[in-house]
Amino acid sequence: MIAVPTVTRPAALASEEESGPVSPAPDELTDAELGAGLARGDPYCLALAYRRWGGLVHTLASRTIGDAREAEDVTQQVFLAAWRGRHGYRPDRGPVPAWLVGITRRRIADTLAARTRRAALVAAAGAALPPPSVAADAPDQLLDRLVITGELARLPRVQRDVLALAYFGDLTQAQIARRTGMPLGTVKSHTRRGLQRLRCRLVAGATTVPGEPAPSRWADGTEPPMGTLRASGARTLRDVREDA
Known part of the structure; x- marks a missing residue:
């Protein structure tokens, strides 16, 4: 699982010594601003994305997979993949939630494929048992x-x-x-x-x-x-x- 940081910025980042303008409070960020911050590698934007769309990702996974615990694993994997692949996000190709849904579909497909492999392995293990x-x-x-x-x-x-x-x-x-x-x-x-x-x-x-x-x-x-x-x-x- 990934450790999603809190969305409250440390006071040091808002001090007078910080170079550049102070970012708006997380709840004030638009989806576009959140996506831009995520692409820059801002962990607070990842936390906000998780808070806004974690429920959507989990619902898609749960309805398709049919297993609550596996759906939780998929949800964590989706946001981990989003963080690792943040530099590949292109706002002109779609908003953040659509990008996350695409990642979710791929993770669901991987999970279902792994389930099929597990079933085949269990069947093979049983068939290989000596008389x-x-x-x-x-x-x-x-x-x-x-x-x-x-x-x-x-x-x-x-x-x-x-x-x-x-x-x-x-x-x-x-x-x-x-x-x-x-x-x-x-x-x-x-x-x-x-x-x-x-x-x-x-x-x-x-x-x-x-x-x-x-x-x-x-x-x-x-x-x-x-x-x-x-x-x-x-x-x-x-x-x-x-x-x-």
């Missing part, structure tokens, strides 16, 4: 794998995809970030939240999430298998946690 072993302990290991897979399916989609790549694909968080196109920090947060939910269900043998009382048995009254945290040829929850 269950015929050893004596194969039934327990197969049960563990089925339990893990079933509980993953209950998680929100992005958390499920990230944990599936880590658990079944044996990928680190850095590798997941590179292969899916998600920022590493986003991968870490999805991993942490997903593990909190998954660990609650698996370790306690419950159908609850953090913050709710966890019974010691499954919903059908049976006790969870002792090997719930294992799966043949796959990572353990402990491994994923240590990558966090």
Whole structure:
């Protein structure tokens, strides 16, 4: 995420020692003046642009992507891209909000493409799993794998995809970030939240999430298998946690 500065100018910039005319208060800037200031590299114009049009960008992203957290990520990426590409802004080609909408559409397209890649990677990871072993302990290991897979399916989609790549694909968080196109920090947060939910269900043998009382048995009254945290040829929850 980018740290958007406040829009109040320091007193030093308005002192008598400042060379050149004092800029108008941020709320008094027109869109054209804001765009010109942004193109010059004025961080206060970036802050004002975020305040004026951040809601527009987030709404476009949320309606198209359908995921509030991903929409927040896209919003931050749009204004970061606007700041980095500020010298390319041309007022004669359109106003600032139209320029931001164009950046938003490209970021949305990137996010949807990354989602498609994640789904393909998860499917490929599942297809690459070796068949269950015929050893004596194969039934327990197969049960563990089925339990893990079933509980993953209950998680929100992005958390499920990230944990599936880590658990079944044996990928680190850095590798997941590179292969899916998600920022590493986003991968870490999805991993942490997903593990909190998954660990609650698996370790306690419950159908609850953090913050709710966890019974010691499954919903059908049976006790969870002792090997719930294992799966043949796959990572353990402990491994994923240590990558966090």
